Amino acid sequence: MSEQPRDNILELTGLTKRFGGLVAVDNVSLHIKRGEVFALIGPNGAGKTTLFNNVTGLFRPTSGNVLFDGRDITGFKPHQVARLGIARTFQNIRLFDYMSCLDNVRVGRHVRMKAKVWDSLFKLPRERREEERVTDEAMEVLRFVGIAKHANQYARNLAYGQQRRLEIARALATEPKLLLLDEPAAGFTPQEKVELMALVKKILNRGITVFLIEHDMKVVMGISERIVVLDHGEKIAEGSPEEVRNDTKVIEAYLGKSA
Template identity: 60%
Template sequence: MSGAPGSAPRVAEGDELLVLDHVTLRFGGVVALNDVSFSLRRGEIFGLIGPNGAGKTTCFNAMTGVYRPTSGSIVFNGSSIVGRKKHQITRGGIARTFQNVRLFPEMTALENVMVGADAHHKTSVLSALFRLPRHWREEQQGRERAFELLRFVGIANRAGEVSRNLSYGEQRRLEIARALATNPILLCLDEPAAGFNPAEKEELLKLIRKIRDTGVTVLLIEHDMRLVMGVTDRIVVLEFGKKIAEGTPAEVRDNPAVIAAYLGVPTDAA
């Protein structure tokens, strides 16, 4: 793998990779996202934060095809992804993890990651059914790639263990490895440090930087403000589905609206 999680084409850092423009998402009378606009630049670690119920995961879901925005546009890598199926968005270069670990519990760690690699396999149903040479080649390549990704996230020694027997921290790393197996340009991590102890959080921080250093842009939802402030380049803050702040970690940390949102005090008192 040449030291990188994937082989997706890389381009110069700095230009816009993902652009949300006036995105609104309604469920009946409930406005989950309210006119949200922001953009991610290639090669950065971008934080999406806010109090519980702010709309962070809903935003992820709109970007990954779970929900279709009521209005507004989402452009990824130069093309609109509004209305695309989830598998089409994955193949296009967006991968994600979830707040709650979603693994195949009876599959081994290696097999779980191989499922992610299947997203780019070109073998037809007939080729797989009759075990034709192309199918064997792709399966072997997927196995090698899966093991390399397990090594990348630090759990190669657990490759043959069924995922339900892994520790919680190992399962989190396994889910990241599986997402990387889809060969993403953008990796979206939803609360990856949930349930971690301080040492595990420090290791996660290193892993996120390591992923970015391979050329993958990272979008991070996280409640641990120390982790967010320590790893991100820029941050957007949501509250009740609306963007209330955007900037560098230092700018966001000192923003009165952000302080008010987290501390529950009026803006003029913050």
């Protein structure tokens, strides 16, 4: 653990989130290196999604800090976090149902667009040019995740797997430096899981760091370089897939103490 701070894209120090008496995330510190795939695992209710929500500004941490790209973003609003370069997907897919796939992705481009109200109101040439460019870029992203032919369909009409892809596409459209995937393989067939792993590799090749929550151990072990295990809000293990797999605390957490 002797990396220079600049090598870390995300650092959490002593992150704690309480809801009333319940401590959902308890003093968790971790750091994610630029360009790696980092996985967060743990039994149901371990506080994984809450941790995501604290990073993306949906919740304000009770205490502790979130450092992104060397900048303290603790307590930032979600849209500010997105602007700085963190994008995410949701555990229960949250697409814009009654918008086309293309528009879903174009919403993702929002944060990188410049058009002001006046530009749009009068459709000034620069707005027109930007729209054309953004449409091309959005199609490019749809192609990247492999659902371009559904561009004109309502998001709600896509098959489940395609919806997951669309959500990733939408997140990618914000040009993130760090992509948070919340159980991207949930409900996938083995074939789809293989495809997802390929997609994550492709995303990594674009220079985007990936931070994922996943239950499926095949996926986790297959793509992540480092893993943190959370149980009851606390970090109980950290390390490479092999180290984590052989950690007694982890085995206990998953199988129960009696094991």
